[in-house]
Amino acid sequence: MHIKRSLARPSAIVGAGMSKFGAFPDKAGRDLFVEAFKEMSGSIDKGFDPKEIDEIYVGNFSSDLFEGQAHNAPIVADAVGLVPRSATRVEDACASGGVALRQGVMAIASGMADMVLVGGFERMTTLPTAQVTDTLAAAGDTLFEIPAGFTFPAFYAAMASAYMHQYGLKPEHLMHVALKNHANGALNPKAQFGVTIPAWMQGRIETAKKKNKPVPSWQNEWDFLHDDAANPMVAWPLRLFDCSPITDGAACVLLVAADRAKEFTDNPITIIGSGQASGMPLHNRAELTSIGAAKVAAQQAYEMAGITAKDIRIAEVHDCFTIAEVIASEDLGFFAQGTGYGMAEDGVTARDGAKPINTSGGLKSKGHPVGASGVAQVIEVWKQMRGEAGARQVKQDVPLALTHNVGGTGQTCAVHVFERK
Amino acid sequence: MANDSRPFTANAFNQYLGEHKLMGTRCAKCRGLYLPPRAICPACHSDQLEWIEMSGKGKLAAFSAVFIGPSALQAEGYDRTNPYCAGIVELDEGVKISARVLGVDAKQPANIAIGTPLTVEFIERGEGEQKKTVLAFKAI
Numbered sequence: 386m387h388i389k390r391s392l393a394r395p396s397a398i399v400g401a402g403m404s405k406f407g408a409f410p411d412k413a414g415r416d417l418f419v420e421a422f423k424e425m426s427g428s429i430d431k432g433f434d435p436k437e438i439d440e441i442y443v444g445n446f447s448s449d450l451f452e453g454q455a456h457n458a459p460i461v462a463d464a465v466g467l468v469p470r471s472a473t474r475v476e477d478a479c480a481s482g483g484v485a486l487r488q489g490v491m492a493i494a495s496g497m498a499d500m501v502l503v504g505g506f507e508r509m510t511t512l513p514t515a516q517v518t519d520t521l522a523a524a525g526d527t528l529f530e531i532p533a534g535f536t537f538p539a540f541y542a543a544m545a546s547a548y549m550h551q552y553g554l555k556p557e558h559l560m561h562v563a564l565k566n567h568a569n570g571a572l573n574p575k576a577q578f579g580v581t582i583p584a585w586m587q588g589r590i591e592t593a594k595k596k597n598k599p600v601p602s603w604q605n606e607w608d609f610l611h612d613d614a615a616n617p618m619v620a621w622p623l624r625l626f627d628c629s630p631i632t633d634g635a636a637c638v639l640l641v642a643a644d645r646a647k648e649f650t651d652n653p654i655t656i657i658g659s660g661q662a663s664g665m666p667l668h669n670r671a672e673l674t675s676i677g678a679a680k681v682a683a684q685q686a687y688e689m690a691g692i693t694a695k696d697i698r699i700a701e702v703h704d705c706f707t708i709a710e711v712i713a714s715e716d717l718g719f720f721a722q723g724t725g726y727g728m729a730e731d732g733v734t735a736r737d738g739a740k741p742i743n744t745s746g747g748l749k750s751k752g753h754p755v756g757a758s759g760v761a762q763v764i765e766v767w768k769q770m771r772g773e774a775g776a777r778q779v780k781q782d783v784p785l786a787l788t789h790n791v792g793g794t795g796q797t798c799a800v801h802v803f804e805r806k
Numbered sequence: 807m808a809n810d811s812r813p814f815t816a817n818a819f820n821q822y823l824g825e826h827k828l829m830g831t832r833c834a835k836c837r838g839l840y841l842p843p844r845a846i847c848p849a850c851h852s853d854q855l856e857w858i859e860m861s862g863k864g865k866l867a868a869f870s871a872v873f874i875g876p877s878a879l880q881a882e883g884y885d886r887t888n889p890y891c892a893g894i895v896e897l898d899e900g901v902k903i904s905a906r907v908l909g910v911d912a913k914q915p916a917n918i919a920i921g922t923p924l925t926v927e928f929i930e931r932g933e934g935e936q937k938k939t940v941l942a943f944k945a946i
Contacts, residue, residue, distance in 0.1 A: 519876050528816040529842045532940055533904035534872055534879050534892035542870030543894055550920040617886065621871040621915035668894045668902045669842075673868045 406752030444481030444505030482759025483790025483799030506635035570746020577752030632752030658802030660685030676795030694718030759790035862926030869893035871915035909945035
């Protein structure tokens with residue numbers, strides 16, 4: 386199989402915006418998309434004319450089941466005033482947003498478009514948790530995996546069980562990932578659970594005092610994280626704080642042909658590498674402790690960009706579960722296989738570490754509106770690369786960054802490499 | 807060799823489960839073995855496959871004790887206080903499949919060992935038209 390690994394015409398991001406992530410019972414998915422579009426429009430330094438948008442790609446997993454609304458691309462295009470432009474929904478489960486970005490990159494590379502709106506949205510809190518679990522399970526193999534009782538937490542828990550057996554990971558290593566991502570998310574005003582875990586614990590203690598309820602005896606965040614009542618088991622070894630939440634949210638970026646980027650901003654972020662690969666269901670993979678599609682997609686993206694994993698300064702990776710961040714950091718080549726699990730504990734992946742991962746708070750703390758997540762990752766690297774990430778801005782300069790967006794248990798992975806020229 | 811004329815579909819796989827047979831397919835050309843069954847060989851792209859019955863013996867390759875299950879398992883009575891085990895089983899033939907795992911204590915998941923020897927079981931659910939057989943493996 387040969388994939389031509391160069392772009393005839395590269396794309397640059399000139400605008401990016403997202404809705405607040407959280408639970409918004411009064412808003413439809415399209416309303417969140419409008420919020421993201423408005424923020425994106427306002428972020429373009431030299432302004433733009435929406436009439437110049439040629440194509441729209443929208444990542445969405447299942448507004449069909451969550452909102453009873455299929456065929457949503459023309460609906461969101463209409464909501465932001467872009468009819469009759471071509472509007473296409475992209476669905477690859479949790480990788481929908483990253484794959485939508487790749488479609489935009491290809492539209493510009495093909496010469497068919499100069500300007501592309503890439504967005505994603507998911508309105509998930511419409512359903513009770515049990516039905517959300519069932520809906521997400523549809524991203525697995527419903528004929529051969531789901532009858533065995535697998536849920537999404539259970540799939541990643543199974544990967545964690547194999548990883549623990551092979552490399553000696555302990556649940557505490559995963560808790561370090563959660564602590565780090567919540568520490569980052571606490572500095573992200575858009576995050577759904579933008580609070581550190583110690584502050585969360587303190588909040589619970591104060592609420593108990595205020596209501597004259599028994600005050601929990603946690604001495605520190607480790608007591609809290611080991612407490613079956615405060616941090617219940619979801620799918621062993623994964624507890625509640627190992628799982629990303631159920632989230633409503635939307636995100637948008639504006640892509641233009643890189644040769645036109647300076648018309649819109651003096652600080653464009655160019656996409657220099659794009660990779661995407663597919664994978665088999667978990668039980669058919671030779672290895673259960675890595676995601677092959679991520680390795681292939683990363684290799685494609687690095688090769689196209691002409692760089693290696695070492696060159697990447699920061700990355701937003703798909704931490705739908707804490708174990709997923711560990712596996713991602715190895716699949717992307719940041720750390721050797723079987724060594725990534727200690728990196729959060731050692732501070733390597735912290736905001737001030739050598740390889741900051743998920744400075745936004747990740748899916749874990751920022752929230753995971755499935756179809757929007759891959760696009761929201763791009764917004765974080767855009768902000769960090771332009772020095773606009775506020776309180777969570779990394780200290781080091783970020784000329785090169787990466788996003789890694791996984792669908793299902795790794796049946797889809799999209800990886801993109803970004804450069805500030 | 808079972809009834810060779812059945813199509814290589816999930817439906818046929820499930821029919822076999824109902825007959826208490828765990829069936830995969832084998833490529834007649836390159837001898838590649840596939841479970842769940844495949845109609846096209848991904849190694850050599852041949853469509854000359856044949857059904858083959860698996861030994862039903864294997865070991866636990868990965869698992870989770872599930873405390874919050876899908877509605878179907880909640881309806882069977884599984885919940886936070888009564889978790890079940892879902893796993894990936896590696897058969898002696900080298901292929902793997904997802905299955906319910908029985909004969910282990912899902913309430914004490916830290917004591918469940920990867921590599922535990924397992925043998926195939928067939929869980930019967932429902933009656934009449936609703937009757938279906940779920941693939942499981944039991945610790946030996």
